[in-house]
Amino acid sequence: xxxxxxxxxxxxxxxxxxxxxxxxxxxxxxxxxxxxxxxxxxxxxxxxxxxxxxxxxxxxxxxxxxxxxxxxxxxxxxxxxxxxxxxxxxxxxxxxxxx
Numbered sequence: 001x002x003x004x005x006x007x008x009x010x011x012x013x014x015x016x017x018x019x020x021x022x023x024x025x026x027x028x029x030x031x032x033x034x035x036x037x038x039x040x041x042x043x044x045x046x047x048x049x050x051x052x053x054x055x056x057x058x059x060x061x062x063x064x065x066x067x068x069x070x071x072x073x074x075x076x077x078x079x080x081x082x083x084x085x086x087x088x089x090x091x092x093x094x095x096x097x098x099x
Contacts, residue, residue, distance in 0.1 A: 007023050007024055007027070008018060010023065010024075019084060021080065021084065022081065022084045025077055025080065025081055028077060028078050029073060029074070032069075032073045033069075033070060033073060036066055036070070036073070037066065038068040039063035040063075040065060040066045040069075041062075043058055044058045044062050045060050045064055047059075048056075
């Protein structure tokens with residue numbers, strides 16, 4: 001399966017002959033990190049509104065949780081990228097990697 005020329009081309013390929021995912025990995029990583037950051041900040045803000053001590057504990061927990069969220073997202077997306085690299089190695093005449 002060849003790689004899509006652009007993200008939009010891959011998303012609009014209803015025959016699924018083009019890989020859209022390899023070109024979207026950076027975008028997916030950024031969206032997931034942003035979502036984790038928004039969730040952590042919202043949790044800390046709500047906790048500070050309830051009580052200062054609870055807010056400080058939430059801040060510490062959010063920092064640790066966000067670190068693990070980054071780690072989790074990175075590992076999952078690297079595994080996904082590895083799957084597409086394996087597909088490219090198995091069928092080298094159908095490039096799936098980003099140029």
